[in-house]
Amino acid sequence: MSAILNQAFHCPSVPPEIMDRLWEAGWRHFGPSFYRYSLSVDDGGVRTITPLRLDLENFTLSKSQRRVLRKNEDLRHEFAPATLSMQARMMFQRHKARFKDNIPDDLDTFLSETPATVPCTCQECRVYAGDELIAISYLDIGQEATSAVYGLFEPDHSPRSLGTYTLLKEIQHSQSLGCRYYYPGYATVEPSPYDYKKQLHGLEVLDWASGTWSPLPRSIPGR
Template sequence: MILYPDSYLFSEENQLELNGQLIHHQHAWLLQIGDEELDLMFENGWRRAGNVFYRYSYDTHEDIASDGQPMQVLPLRIPVAEFTLTKSQAKIWRKNADFSWNLVSGRPSETHHELFLLHRERFERNAPDSIFDFITTTHESLPTRGLLLDVYDGDKLIASSLIDHTPKSMSSIYAMFHPDYGAYSLGVHTMLLEIYAARQLGVTFYYPGFAHHEPSFYDYKKRFNGLQWLDWRDAMDWLPYERLKGRTEKE
């Protein structure tokens, strides 16, 4: 992997043992990264929060781990050309058809910060402090070329996604929505809009973040057609993801 020597600090791959499970994790601090290098990092299972890029094999956060047991992390991606709507996603798309949206390069406004404060009320524990837990104050240009995907009900901002973008990849960093719109499945809706935008831009891969092998509140990400997952500690091949056991949806 080629990176600029004056703009990064990589850790060695670290290991720790928790409740009998060996956990691998690695992080990097990057001031700036080019499109080709960012594509390589996505392809190898990396995510980012601000200037910190990271990947780890098991989740140990107290609000996520099941009965204190680490949960296997599944980096996810969707080849954009292979995506099709499920029946439930098509229903969400139709239900939200009157909402407008746009995709812009820029940094969050005061309205975005107000939406974030409303969104974080849904967290009972470990609520994030700020949008800048996830992006930098120079989101539009450093360390990547960041985008904002905003959803409006009339003039009211009701959802927003923070996104990384290259000509080849689109990666969702963080999504937030207004709590008054819980009935509209805006978390899924913003993902559908991101995939639609990626297709319009000619992007090859959409990265929705990660889920867990075990059931968790990220399971909605595992219900998308064309989904692939990566075990970056093993063969480094992206593999088709089978639907949640016992759940199927017609395309």
């Protein structure tokens, strides 16, 4: 078994090409605080962290993902520079009621005070039902890759599968930018609320010990 990994550093400004290299090495960030770790602990016990990467050249929609897009054809979305608006903060307070473990206090946990530029370029995907803002997700932009930061939505619209919907819109946006990779974030080998990330065709996982990426094995639940 490889050594437990738990590293962090602080950096307020990172060039796009360096962000690509950090994501490739399994690094994530909340604002200017960067981190990577191989294990986490919550009320369910110890969980094994596995970074995920989507090869956009190999991505195809599954039947269930096509259903999500069809179900939400009435919605409107747009990408714009990321902000920490009061509307987003209030939505987050309603959104976080869905969780039981490791519940953050507020949206500021995930974003810097100037999220559009610190520590890197970040855009937000805003999703509207008519004039109502019902979901927001945040996407970092590198040189040849993008990386999901966080997504939130109004709980009253849970049947729409908005977590999956914004993820798919981020993938489409990444493809439109000409990127090669999309990093949906960490998952766990054990079952978790984030297993929907593992449903993407073309996913790769990082081996912490060797630093190499390989196709997601079927042994990880949620495939």
